[in-house]
Amino acid sequence: MRTSICCCLFLLPVLTVKAQSPRPDTGTRQRTLTTVDVVHSVLKKEDDLIDIKRSPAPTLVISRKSIQLMGSRRLDEVLREQTGMVMVSDLGSGNRSLGLQMQGFSSEYILILLDGQPMTGRLSGNFDLSRIGVSDIERIEIIKGATSSLYGSDALGGVVNIITRQQVSRAQGHAAVRYGTYNTLDASLNGETPFRKQNGFAHLSANYYRTDGFNVNTEYLRDGKTSPPYHSITLQGRARRNFSANTSLQASARYASRKSDMLRSYGVQPFNDLLDERDLNTALTLNHSNNNGWRLLGRYYFTNYQTDQEVILKENGRQLQENKFSQQNHRLELQAGKNYNLLSLIGGAGGEFQQYRQNGDGLSNDMMNYFAYAQAQYQPATALQLTAGLRYDGNTDYGGKLNFSAGAGYRPAKWLKLNASFGNGFKAPTYAQMYQVFTNITQGYTVIGANIFHEKAKELKDAGTVKQVWSNAQNIRDLAPETSTSFNLGFTLNITEEAELTVNGFYHNIRNLINTEQFGIMNNGQQLFSYININKVFNRGLETSIRYSPLKGLLFTAGYQLLDVRSSDVLDSIRNHAGAYANVRTPEGIRPAGANDYFGLPNRSRHSGNAQIYYEYQPWGLGASFRASYRSKYGFLDVDNNGYIDQYDVFVEGYTLLYASIQKSLFDKRLTLRFSVDNLANFTNYLMPSQPGRVLMAGVEWHLRKRTTTPR
Structure with missing residues (x-):
């Protein structure tokens, strides 16, 4: 059955909106792809010198045009439809956190950036992508x-960089509303205007989002929601002042x-799970190009994330639990870059x-991080491009780590490009993973x-809270940093001017992966985790x-x-018929x-x-899309406590989701x-608490701008 599914999907392949390492413009395919192409012709950023074209690893760019044709509202809705990307619910945070999984990581x-700067505020490690609206995304x-050689130690699995409005050429406003x-x-609602004869601009926007869950x-669940009702407000602004042509x-x-x-x-006892979340990000960037061709950039970035979560009994208003968490980052960075001939x-x-x-749990920590990096891209011949980079990351708890990356792109013919890349990654344990003691009152489990x-x-245990600590707890030690070595090898084939095929194989070798496991039972029958x-662990696979x-x-x-993601320790134990994973528990009993x-x-x-499928007919101002995404079955819960997912555990069976949208200007x-429809077939599963049924949305947008006399 798996083979037939695989063959069908390959013959009727699944689509992303663009993929793979960038290649030099060959002058082909421009005639047919201009109206719905997802890659901007200009990828310049005014507050960051790091260019995605410098990355030797596989890349993907999703444009504003594609986001509009998809009818997406939040960032998770955009990424869930890309090849090799999956949204996963964090059940421990009240199903509020929708995290991204990429190439098995x-x-x-996965590092989430806003205009090149890291965003904070993770629940159980997940950065909730549904926090981010798409109205301001360029x-x-x-x-x-x-990709640690340029982006840092948290980027073992990859980087998602959200780029907001970069250029403003005329005064205009925009208002949009959707309901469903x-x-x-x-x-x-947003507005923007240039000033001082195009030597500066200002852009302001506001977004309000509400859902009943x-x-x-x-x-x-007799009464209540598996995905919470919430309302959010986002205010965003950007301004630039050009003091000269170079500064x-x-x-x-x-x-x-x-x-x-x-x-x-x-x-039993109905309760209210309350969340109050606030997020502030500010940045100041000075950009200068000198007469020798060097581009210099200095930037300061401040972010502050706060969350207050309470659990209150509905019957009498008694507070069962309160968890207040805050994180602040002050970041200062200097960049320099120059382009020579080759x-x-x-x-x-x-x-x-x-x-x-973190109030109530005794979690409090201050930490300094420091870093330096350099990367060179060399093109000895028109058909060959070589990239190499180094980055040093250090912090006050774990010292330093040097990471290296390299890549090559070779085009032996106009219709073929070969790509290869290698990269190291490093990630220190979080303070919570090392020192947190947390009990979820609503579900009863404890994490130490x-x-x-x-x-x-x-x-x-002495206090009578823990009933039993299992023998596997003897394996718990002070956590070591995680490291990763990644390999990507692929090619891009321009079959015709109208068709392009990309294939990429990847292998990630991860050492000291930090995993959550159960190590005992509480007196209330719930789990004791650490x-x-x-x-x-290895992640390996193929993307096409x-x-x-x-x-x-x-x-x-x-x-x-x-995709194949497994632990070498488990495989070795099974093959050698010895160790913690040598046996499996079946309904008939234990066997090798x-x-x-x-x-x-x-x-x-x-x-x-x-x-x-995207279609845009400009004479009528008409645009439409129809999309489908598929996931095969995946392991959900190790119910027999083997320490790994086997055929007797709980699985989510394979499913397909369908989407459609249409717009008229x-x-x-x-x-x-x-007008858009998500989940046309109305698929739901109780093991997927954040996957809604069929969602219909209708809306209107109004663009206010000065009429232009320039011929169109």
């Missing part, structure tokens, strides 16, 4: 695999607030001061940081995508990923495990893919009407 290992730049299923309202587990100063700020009140009743150089250095506070597990578990390093544009304005894209019993790490599907593109 979970959300903890494009999204994605790099897959270890689950009483969902998405309203945005939904319940996909009506048999078990400019840019300032940007973003403030977001989200509040939710989620009622839950499992038939050589392009970029380098930088900086430092970051981080503060963590690995570095204090034995001490705190004994205290809880963290442990897994010695060796195809783009075909037979007519002007019409684009077909498809993509497929084959075989290699086929081990499915792999949880939440990883072996097969996934997507297909997309009127009055010289001043008015745009939009």
Whole structure:
């Protein structure tokens, strides 16, 4: 069955919106792809010298045009339809956190940037992508695999860089509102203007988003929602002043607030799960180019994330739990870059001061990070491009680590380009993973940081809270940093001027992967968790995508990923018939495990893919899309406590989601009407609490701008 599914998906492949390493413009395909092409012709950024074209790893760029044709509202809705990217719910944070999984790496290992600067605020390691609206996004730049040579130690699995408005050429305004299923309202308002004879500009925007949430587990959850109702407000601004042709100063700020009140009743005591979340990001950037061709940039970045979560009994208003968390980052960075005839150089250095506070759990920490990096791109021949980079990252807890990356692109013919890349990654344990003691009152489980597990578990057992600590707790040690070595090898084939095929194979070797495991039982029957390093884990797979544009304005894209993510420790134990994983528990009893019993790490599907059709007919101002995404079955929960997912555990069966959207522009593109449908087949699963049923959205956009006398 898996083979037939795989073959069908490859023959009717799944689509992404663009993929793979950038290549020099060959002058082909421009005739047919201009109207719905997802890659901007200009990728310049005024507050960051790092260019996605410098990355030797596979890259992906999603443009504003594609986001509009998809009808997406939040960032998770855009990324869930890309090849090799999967959204995963964090059940421990009240299903509020939708994290990204990429090439088998979970959300903890994917760096989320806003205009080149890291965003903060993760729940159980997941950065909730649904926090980010798309109304202000100019494009999204994605790099897959270890990219630490330029982006830092948190980028073991890759980078998602959200690029906001970069250029303003005329005064204009924009207002949009959409309304639909689950009483969902998405309203945005923005305006921008140049000033001082085009020597500066200002851009301001506001977004309000509201939803009533939904319940996909009506048999078990009698009253309440599996995905919470919430409302959020986002304010964002950017301004730039050009002092000369070579010098400019840019300032940007973003403030977001989200509040939710989620009622839950499992038939015992109904309770309210309340969340108040605030996020502030500000940056100041000075950009200068001298007469020798060097471009210099200095930037200061400040971010502050705060969350206050309470659990209150509905009957009497008694507070069961309160968790206040805050994180502040102060970051200063200097960059320099220069392009020679055949050589392009970029380098930088900086430092970051981080503060963590968590009231009620004793979590408090200050930490300094420091870094320096350099990368060179050399083109000895028209058909050959070589890239190499180094980055040193250090912090006050774990010292330093030097990471290296390299890559090559070779075009032996106009219709073929070969790509290869290699990269190192490094990630230190978080303070919570080492020292946190946390009990989820609503569900009853407890998590103890690995570095204090034995001490705190004994205290809880003496107090009568812990019923039993299992023997596997003997393996818990002070956590070691995680390291990754990534390899990517692929090619891009221009079959015709209208068709392009990309194929990329990847292999990631991860040492000391930090994994959450159960190590005992509480007196209430719930789990006792902690963290442990897994010695060796590998992510390997194959990604392929195809783009075909037979007519002007019409684009077909498809993509497929084959993924295998497993622990070498488990495989070795099974093969050697010895160790902690040598046996498997079946309904008939315990027997020796075989290699086929081990499915792999949880939440990883072996097969996934997507297909997309975009159409835009400019004379009528008409645009439409139809898309599909597929995931094969994946392991959800190790119910028999083997320490790994086997065939007798809980799985989410394979499924397909369908999407469609249409838009119509009127009055010289001043008015745009939009309609979209997500999850056409109304698929839900109680193991996927954040996957809504069918969602219909309708909206209107109004563009206010001065009439131009320039011929169109």
